Amino acid sequence: MMKDNRVSKVYEAERFREMGKELIDVLADHLGSLQNQDTKTVYPDNAPEDELQFWERDLGRPSDPMSTFKTIIARSQQTQHPRYMGHQTAVPAPITALTGMVTDLLNNSSGVYEMGPVSNAMERVVTDFTQKKVGYPKTASGLMTSGGSLGNLTALLAARKDRAPHNVWEEGHNEKLAVLVSEEAHYCIDRAARIMGLGDKGIIKVPVDDEFKMRADLLPHYLEKAKEDGLHVFCVIGCAGSTATGSYDDLEALAEFSKSHKLWLHVDGAHGGAVVFSEKYRPLVKGIEKADSVVIDFHKMLMTPVLSTALLFKEGNKIYRTFMQRAQYLWDSPESEEWYNSAKRTFECSKPFLSANVYMILKTYGNDIFEKNVDRLYDSAQVLAQMIKGKPGMELLHEPESNIVNFRYTPHKNMPTDKLNHLNTEIRKRLVSTGSFYIVQTTIGDQRTLRCSIMNPLTSKADFQDLLDEIEKQGASILGAELVLG
Ligand SMILES: Cc1ncc(COP(=O)(O)O)c(C=O)c1O
Structure with a gap:
């Protein structure tokens, strides 16, 4: 019987060591680049069918594991980016990535x-x-x-x-x-x-x-x-x-x-x-x-x-x-x-x-680290809410009790609800497609809102300022285009 070594190779300890060392460097570089915001894109915004096609093709393409790891990283939602303010998904402490390696290997x-x-x-x-x-x-x-x-x-x-x-x-x-x-x-x-x-x-x-x-x-x-x-x-x-x-x-x-x-x-x-x-x-x-x-x-x-x-x-x-x-x-x-x-x-x-x-x-x-994180996220939501209140063209939909803030762009006082809803939906679409921020939307009563969950303790007041400026810019541009088109 011909001996096939491929299965044994899967478990080679030395290959694992080499790949692991290289991967830690890749991940640490990526993390640093997100935190410094050298990486600008929070969310790549690829259409689902394009993403599916990409991975269907990728499976048949020969490549080394490291380049596949890098592709996964590049095409993913970047929850570690300070401008990620979307769904209620944690920004994991990096030690958990190391813990995951241990627990996955032990299984x-x-x-x-x-x-x-x-x-x-x-x-x-x-x-x-x-x-x-x-x-x-x-x-x-x-x-x-x-x-x-x-x-x-x-x-x-x-x-x-x-x-x-x-x-x-x-x-x-x-x-x-x-x-x-x-x-x-x-x-x-x-x-x-x-x-x-x-x-x-x-x-x-x-x-x-x-x-x-x-x-x-x-x-x-x-x-x-x-x-x-x-x-x-x-x-x-x-x-x-x-x-x-x-x-x-x-x-x-x-x-x-x-x-x-x-x-x-x-x-x-x-x-x-x-x-x-x-x-x-x-x-x-x-x-x-x-x-x-x-x-x-x-x-x-x-x-x-x-x-x-x-x-x-x-x-x-x-x-x-x-x-x-x-x-x-x-x-x-x-x-x-x-x-x-x-x-x-x-x-x-x-x-x-x-x-x-x-x-x-x-x-x-330390046992109090969760307290520090929760306090920071909740305090940050208060900061964002205050900044929204200070903007004449924006409306805060509720005082935040947690780290979730709902608001909307309201350039004119008497804009009908359906127009406002359309405008805010378009703003979010544009914001996400530029990749520079990731926020979500929801509907409260009949009002479409822009919804931020402040999940990242590294999100700063400057990030909030840029977010609100970008929303105003996109909002004005949509209204301007609609005016031109009549
Ligand atoms: C209030 C509340 N309950 C339950 C869930 C569901 O939890 P999980 O996503 O862990 O299943 C969520 C998810 O966002 C939630 O916000």
Whole structure:
């Protein structure tokens, strides 16, 4: 039989060393160039079909790995660029790239202890650390999930197991169940409820006030109405904060209501739950410690790459009941509560080493580093908001409570909404296509807004100034062109 060495070559240690050294230099140069803004392009803005075609062709082209790495870098969204102010994706601490190399090479999964002794223990350390910040008692326990969407679904499953009048896990549905949630909640809550079979009627969306916070005063009415409609509400979900505007629901009020009606309170803190680390901004989540469960994404404001989410339970034993199932090849007794066998408590069986990045950031830069980051991002949003307010041709759509700022270019006072919406959509399109900034857009009520999430602690006041100048320039140019064209 002919010996084929190709598979063995894949694992050559010396080749790995050479490539690794070279790659670190490439990445460090790239990072420096973004931070100094020698690299101007934040987002390459290639059309999806062109990008697809590029990679389809690339696969058949011979090239060395380093040139492919460089191509990936050049064609990607540059979240490390100080002028990246788009979606709520973390600007990862570079140490996480090194951590990722270690955990990927080791490939220790977290489902069972023997496949991930370090990952299971570290997950416990990270979640214990986080639940203390939430203000949970000693009975609390947590786990990590691949993202806030999965974390929220898992929390709702636990809520249903604990508060529904029958055991859906074993019996299936024999009663109509429902949840109460802000109309501003992230779409993953709606999706989770549908996955759980609640249907349209089972997702009761409570209106928000002028500050985009759930109207807690309307909860009794919606609960009563649900009962009249034959629905059994088992859970209230609070936003901390909401996705579009970063607004925080009044968690104290939600906790009081939930307690008095024996409902489970879950807090979706995927984005803004990070303020539990900050003395200055913690008052935004006053009452969070009363919630039965909380989700916090490390991969949003906490310097960690996607995905890394903490899902925390005030009464830790409740999560074990959620997924009680036989899996003889993994563990002997489904009933025993073993924190070190992660798969007993989570949807995932094989699960990445989700806690390593968080652990390494804390260990390397100190337990208060998340506080410093959150404070900086939230303070920066205030600076941007003030600058917008100082511009006569711009309108701030809400006082930012977090690092999310919505505003728009409003050159004339009496411009009709559809014209303003069109104008701001065009401005963003142009801004993104120049590549010099990356911001997103959303619609609040009937108003199209320009939306910035300040994710990068290195974004400066000068970057904000240039952004606002560029928006004005693009806005004036669009209006000018329209005038000429009539
Ligand atoms: C408030 C909120 N909840 C949940 C999610 C979903 O989290 P993930 O993207 O980690 O699944 C997001 C994402 O932006 C969010 O903003």
